[in-house]
């Protein structure tokens with residue numbers, strides 16, 4: 001279906017639905033309602049699996065909220081926009097982010113915080129902010145959102161403040177990891193660890209986050225010890 005004939009309509013598409021904690025996801029046909037005020041509906045072209053999805057799917061020790069559509073590291077194209085959305089239009093390439101920015105609260109205006117009052121990550125909420133309802137359903141039964149992104153669906157609805165517009169020339173199959181893992185590694189390096197020039201650092205764990213930390217630290221430190229659970233230490237990386 002083209003963008004023009006789906007705007008304002010319910011879209012039926014496939015999604016991987018988690019019906020119960022720890023049970024295999026099931027590919028279902030879901031209905032995705034049109035975006036409401038300050039919301040955007042997008043077609044997800046690529047999505048990856050992050051351990052945070054697995055953690056909340058297992059639901060060990062958190063509030064279980066099912067049925068739910070997980071997924072938060074992805075790349076997609078805007079299909080249609082709701083009322084009040086002026087920053088994005090159909091056809092724009094975007095990355096969803098689970099910690100969004102309203103651009104108006106004290107946190108958004110501060111250079112020291114990105115914990116937006118409105119759009120900071122909320123793992124307990126499974127509905128949209130504008131009306132407290134889900135945009136996903138199966139035969140009328142609501143299916144809950146996850147961290148405002150729910151990218152394990154061919155179409156999803158996201159608050160406009162939880163989308164980053166990107167250059168359409170960027171390959172979505174590769175840049176989708178900027179949506180969580182790579183940006184987490186970058187933020188941990190530049191905003192939290194802040195390693196001093198000339199220091200030597202060790203990075204434990206070489207998943208997407210650890211690799212991103214190694215990459216960004218390597219830009220300005222000569223030595224990094226990179227370690228993973230499979231070996232005591234994979235080696236010393238000479239970066240200059």
Ligand SMILES: [Zn+2]
Nearest residue numbers: 050052180181
């Ligand atoms: Zn993640």
Ligand SMILES: [Zn+2]
Nearest residue numbers: 102105108116
């Ligand atoms: Zn804010």
